[in-house]
Amino acid sequence: MAANDHAEVVLLDLWASPFGQRVRIALEEKGVEYEYMEQDMINKSTLLIESNPVYKKIPVLIHHGKPVCESLVIVQYIDEVWSHKAPLLPGEPFARAQARFWADFIDKKIYECTTRLWKCKGEALEEAKKDFMEIVKTLEVELGDKTFFNGDTFGFVDVALVPFFGRFNAYEKIANFNIEKECPKIVAWGRRCMHRDSVSKILPDDQKIYEFLLMLRKYLGVE
Amino acid sequence: MAANDHAEVVLLDLWASPFGQRVRIALEEKGVEYEYMEQDMINKSTLLIESNPVYKKIPVLIHHGKPVCESLVIVQYIDEVWSHKAPLLPGEPFARAQARFWADFIDKKIYECTTRLWKCKGEALEEAKKDFMEIVKTLEVELGDKTFFNGDTFGFVDVALVPFFGRFNAYEKIANFNIEKECPKIVAWGRRCMHRDSVSKILPDDQKIYEFLLMLRKYLGVE
Known part of the structure; x- marks a missing residue:
């Protein structure tokens, strides 16, 4: 991934969350650089609430300004966008x-x-x-x-x-x-x-x- | 789909199930012929129990003898196998x-x-x-x-x-x-x-x- 794409991938997450960890492991597998934004789950940020209005939960992957929510949905999204490397879902x-x-x-x-x-x-x-x-x-x-x-x-x-x-x-x-x-x-x-x-x-x-x-x-x- | 493929697709289902109806609607959209097997959910069949050992629930789609369970997983499977027509998931x-x-x-x-x-x-x-x-x-x-x-x-x-x-x-x-x-x-x-x-x-x-x-x-x- 080119360096100038860096800020294009933002992750709203909590360090201890197993759901957030799924997303981070997938991004590591794909070699995608991203901006990590640790969230306060007691005083939720406007960015989190606006990015995930349905659940107001982490993780949220924001790619080119568009939020993707729910960890398994995000991992599949990552697999489809960065399909050049380390496929996570099989082909058949x-x-x-x-x-x-x-x-x-x-x-x-x-x-x-x-x-x-x-x-x-x-x-x-x-x-x-x-x-x-x-x-x-x-x-x-x-x-x-x-x-x-x-x-x-x-x-x-x-x-x-x-x-x-x-x-x-x-x-x-x-x-x-x-x-x-x-x-x-x-x-x-x-x-x-x-x-x-x-x-x-x-x-x-x-x-x-x-x-x-x-x-x-x-x-x-x-x- | 060729006529001789007919028996290759079997659906274990219950007429009133909204989950089973999802699968049947997807099969109709794709024009897939299939054998419908109404299940008794009180006295479950050996075929159902062996096809879905984890949940023992309908619907189960059996394709070429291989069972696929959970309605949304089945609908995605149908979309990927019969991809020639009526795409259900968008491309992007x-x-x-x-x-x-x-x-x-x-x-x-x-x-x-x-x-x-x-x-x-x-x-x-x-x-x-x-x-x-x-x-x-x-x-x-x-x-x-x-x-x-x-x-x-x-x-x-x-x-x-x-x-x-x-x-x-x-x-x-x-x-x-x-x-x-x-x-x-x-x-x-x-x-x-x-x-x-x-x-x-x-x-x-x-x-x-x-x-x-x-x-x-x-x-x-x-x-």
């Missing part, structure tokens, strides 16, 4: 449908459930752990012995899931359980993803995420 | 992202809310009507004075939304309210869609849908 329609199905599965299931891992206590926490392990096991079966979800190349489903892998350690510490014991393939996959510059550059270290979730717990009065 | 990345954003908005918001329109009573019903009208108003603003959501041509967002328009009359009768008064543009859009063979052929008439929802209410013990 059936494989594309599979990738969209699994990315959607992650969206529908994992966030709500992982939120319960650090918000709940007692029985509700046990229920959350059970639900979470069921989701991860479903993904473990789908991954099987493949290197990445789509086969040999890092792609759409990997981008959708890996920011949550970046929180596994924090979930384990907070909720006191072990993911690798039951799902060794998913954990090995996550470590493979972490070897990629695009992923290791974007995902914060475990301790920082752990402290962030503890801070959220305090903020929400869970402690 | 930003317009594609907008279409995906709004189809996803409909998925996230409208079904849960419309279910409350025929399931709830009293205050919860008033809340459901208020939420529903807010969603429809948001869509009314997005539609504006365009013929279809993407401009002049019937496309992805129209396919995603029109099966719910096909239930507007039933919702109004059951919940005793008027949609057109507050959202005349959406109602005019729905009527325009109904002039298309693909839509009028697939959507059941108002009375049949009304009776189906009354039957569901009885089945769930709402009466």
